[in-house]
Amino acid sequence: MQLVIISGRSGSGKSTALHQLEDEGYYCIDNLPVSLLPALVQETSRQDFSHFRGTAVCIDARNSWKDLAGFVYIVDALPDTVHTEILFLDAQDAALMQRFSETRRRHPLSSESIPLADAIAKERLLLGPISSDASLVLDTTQMTIYDLRDAIKQRLLKNSSGTMSLLFQSFGFKRGVPADADLVFDVRMLPNPHWVKELRMKSGLESEVQEFLESQPLAGELYHDICAYLDAWLPRYRDSNRSYMTVALGCTGGQHRSVYLADRLFNHYKARFPNIHVRHRELQ
Numbered sequence: 001m002q003l004v005i006i007s008g009r010s011g012s013g014k015s016t017a018l019h020q021l022e023d024e025g026y027y028c029i030d031n032l033p034v035s036l037l038p039a040l041v042q043e044t045s046r047q048d049f050s051h052f053r054g055t056a057v058c059i060d061a062r063n064s065w066k067d068l069a070g071f072v073y074i075v076d077a078l079p080d081t082v083h084t085e086i087l088f089l090d091a092q093d094a095a096l097m098q099r100f101s102e103t104r105r106r107h108p109l110s111s112e113s114i115p116l117a118d119a120i121a122k123e124r125l126l127l128g129p130i131s132s133d134a135s136l137v138l139d140t141t142q143m144t145i146y147d148l149r150d151a152i153k154q155r156l157l158k159n160s161s162g163t164m165s166l167l168f169q170s171f172g173f174k175r176g177v178p179a180d181a182d183l184v185f186d187v188r189m190l191p192n193p194h195w196v197k198e199l200r201m202k203s204g205l206e207s208e209v210q211e212f213l214e215s216q217p218l219a220g221e222l223y224h225d226i227c228a229y230l231d232a233w234l235p236r237y238r239d240s241n242r243s244y245m246t247v248a249l250g251c252t253g254g255q256h257r258s259v260y261l262a263d264r265l266f267n268h269y270k271a272r273f274p275n276i277h278v279r280h281r282e283l284q
Contacts, residue, residue, distance in 0.1 A: 015030070
């Protein structure tokens with residue numbers, strides 16, 4: 001059977017993720033106690049549940065803290081017939097605080113004696129055993145609800161073939177490094193099209209910016225060096241049964257250099273990796 005465990009810090013989008021899986025035909029349960037996971041698997045493995053695509057559960061800091069500490073052992077003890085994917089959603093602390101402020105909801109760990117900032121920090125520690133064991137981590141800081149739904153459909157639900165899902169993501173360092181990045185390449189040493197007046201308002205997806213960067217020997221040298229590294233190591237990640245891989249490329253603003261390289265790498269590797277995607281965070 002297919003089991004998807006959704007976890008993450010409060011305000012990161014877990015409810016949206018669970019609703020998406022429900023729409024996709026999964027039997028979904030929110031706030032399941034970790035200790036009941038084996039019983040749920042046994043129950044939903046019955047023929048009565050065969051019309052569902054799989055089972056999805058949300059397990060987070062509302063659980064027993066003792067059970068959260070033993071999460072890895074409980075999951076490892078599930079039957080071999082259960083194919084388990086763990087999706088962990090996260091966001092930067094400032095984004096989580098803003099979301100709680102806008103919705104006026106109370107954080108599950110906050111109280112009169114525990115302010116919101118402390119509750120958010122404490123939650124990260126409590127969920128450490130789950131995040132460290134996650135199959136896929138998504139940073140939702142810059143995502144809309146629609147971006148998150150699309151990411152789940154593209155990366156989680158399309159990965160049933162067992163092939164490694166590869167994402168090339170461009171970003172701007174001034175807005176922070178994506179929390180879900182597995183490999184990060186800093187491309188800020190390349191000549192910046194921002195300082196060319198005619199290119200300032202364009203992006204790395206436009207031909208004028210691409211031609212400018214392709215005329216720079218340093219850009220070509222960096223591209224080939226990154227390809228050489230990925231050629232050597234992406235197959236190793238895939239052979240180690242890695243399900244997801246995010247390669248992030250960052251420049252200052254995430255508009256020109258990182259976008260150009262991420263898109264070029266996506267086009268270079270799409271013939272070798274059928275489950276491949278590209279995302280330009282700052283162009284969303």
